[in-house]
Amino acid sequence: MSTEKKKAVIEALLFAWGEEISVKEISKATGYFYREVESLLTEMEEDYKFYHRGIILLRMGDYYQLSTNPAYSQYIEKLISPQKRKSISQAALETLAIIAYKQPITRSLVDSIRGVKSDHAIKILLDRGLIETKGRLDKIGKPILYGTTHTFLKSFGLTTLDDLPNTEMLTPSENDDHLDK
Template structure:
């Protein structure tokens, strides 16, 4: 029995298999921050926040007051954009929907349309755009408020905007029946190319005074 146990122990590997090891806290640490930021943004199709970039790059815990990791990420993005501009690249890193995304320059839009074709969802109708504008500037807003402003029923249009993930239910109003409140989404910011809702033209003047 002792001989069998000794044999079994001798068969154990000196090092734990790779899948049992703790993940590297700083992946690709031998590469520059610029290269790692670029690699992350190339691999995703949606904006990535600075906090997420810090987490992915293993630059430090974000539960502290230390802003240095975020500063490092911003500096890396500035350096990358400067390199892209200097070398005449067709893309740059843009701030979008509260994060950062690698995007093709707008001057290449005709070429991208030829390559990828028109989007399958098609354009928003005038009614959808009107409703979306009211929600964007007055959110959170009630369906009854939308219909009062537009003068027509908005149920079908509202459902269509929610199916496109441009509008979401943000809560319920503190009034009789507790009707649902509507607001825009991060997808809305991404589609319209803005970083935050305050970047809308004259947003402060046009927002719902009660908002």
């Protein structure tokens, strides 16, 4: 089978699946070798960019998903009425940042870092699919461990957690004193 036909098969799988799908799952469904699927996906990603297509291929670690090209969002907005989604609260955003940088992490550790209870914020983040349970800590009470999801990566335009800003960049420096005045 030609390279172009293999790309078409993968494109059909991505389109039909709709959600993110792993390279391993694509390899299993197609019978193509894992490395070949990786190579084909990289080529497809470049093809979509080069030809200014209406869709793009999003990469989130070892997962891929077809998405509309943000460059054409104005046309999509005209076609469909935009859904108003309630923005995320400051408390939920703080909680999400702590979980993203410290994962896997327990709710009690999140609470101690924030200095307040985070039950409601964690529930909101779970409901929105930005975090998920990653298991339980092996200590008395077996507290739940939380971590981020592929939805988190996609929502913030990240490929992997390594793309998060370095925490040293987030700490105010001596030169930033003028910002407080």
